[in-house]
Amino acid sequence: MLKNPSFQEKTRRNRCLEVSLSSESPTDVSTSLGSFQWDATASSLSKQIRLEGLKILLADDSPDNQMLFQRILLSSGANVQLAENGEVAVQLQSRGSYDVIVMDVRMPVMDGYQATRTIRANGFDGPIIALTAHATPGEEERCRAAGCSHFYLKPIDRAGLLRAVAGAAQNVQSVHREA
Numbered sequence: 001m002l003k004n005p006s007f008q009e010k011t012r013r014n015r016c017l018e019v020s021l022s023s024e025s026p027t028d029v030s031t032s033l034g035s036f037q038w039d040a041t042a043s044s045l046s047k048q049i050r051l052e053g054l055k056i057l058l059a060d061d062s063p064d065n066q067m068l069f070q071r072i073l074l075s076s077g078a079n080v081q082l083a084e085n086g087e088v089a090v091q092l093q094s095r096g097s098y099d100v101i102v103m104d105v106r107m108p109v110m111d112g113y114q115a116t117r118t119i120r121a122n123g124f125d126g127p128i129i130a131l132t133a134h135a136t137p138g139e140e141e142r143c144r145a146a147g148c149s150h151f152y153l154k155p156i157d158r159a160g161l162l163r164a165v166a167g168a169a170q171n172v173q174s175v176h177r178e179a
Contacts, residue, residue: 049076049162049163049166050076050077051073051076051077051078051162051165051166051169052076052077052078053077053078053079054077054078054079054099054100054165054169055078055079055081055096055097055098055099055100056073056078056079056080056081056098056099056100056101056102056165057081057083057089057092057093057096057098057100057101057102058070058073058080058081058082058083058101058102059082059083059084059085059086059088059089059101059102059103059104059107059112059115060082060083060084060102060104060107060131061084061085061104061106061107061108062104065104066082066084068156069102069156069161070082072156072158072161072162073161073162073165076162076165078165081096081098084107085107085108085109085110085115086103086107086109086110086111086112086114086115086116086118087109087110087115088109089101089103089110089112089115089119090110090115090118090119090122093119093122093124094122098124098126099126099127099169100126100127100128100129100165100168100169101116101119101124101126101127101128101129102128102129102131102165103115103116103128103129103130103131103148104131104132105130105131105132105134105143105146106132106133106134112130112131112132112143112146113142113143113146114146116128116130116143116146116147116148117146117147119147120147127149127150127168127169128147128148128149128150129148129149129150129151129152129164129165129168130143130144130146130148130150130151130152131152131154131156132151132152132153132154133153133154133155135153139151149168150164150167150168152164
């Protein structure tokens with residue numbers, strides 16, 4: 001057993017210590033508390049942006065992303081169905097009714113571009129939000145050309161994801177009201 005563990009070992013064992021004990025200067029504490037405040041603000045935002053009853057199909061091949069995105073969306077009242085690749089997303093969409101689709105564009109089996117083209121060809125005219133970590137020139141245009149109506153760049157943050165889905169859902173809700 002280590003008698004004097006390093007800073008990194010201490011914080012790895014107990015993340016709470018990182019905020020309360022690990023800082024040597026007031027600036028570091030302020031920065032840590034600032035990020036804590038951000039989390040609290042983002043949490044209150046999920047109470048302000050409500051997605052009650054919205055049916056969302058979320059396609060992402062990363063289990064970590066699935067868990068994070070699902071948790072954020074569920075906390076705002078949405079119903080979320082997960083797909084681990086584009087092929088599964090196409091199958092689920094053909095059997096279900098979704099208000100919004102959140103689609104990672106880089107997935108195995110069938111990527112988000114092809115999945116979006118197939119879903120559009122099958123008649124889905126609701127919003128599809130492209131998720132990508134690639135900020136390369138032309139990426140947004142490529143997503144829109146495949147049929148995505150919205151574009152969101154990873155890494156996501158809670159507030160940004162909620163705003164993107166709420167913005168896409170407004171269009172869905174206005175269509176439902178007009179119908």
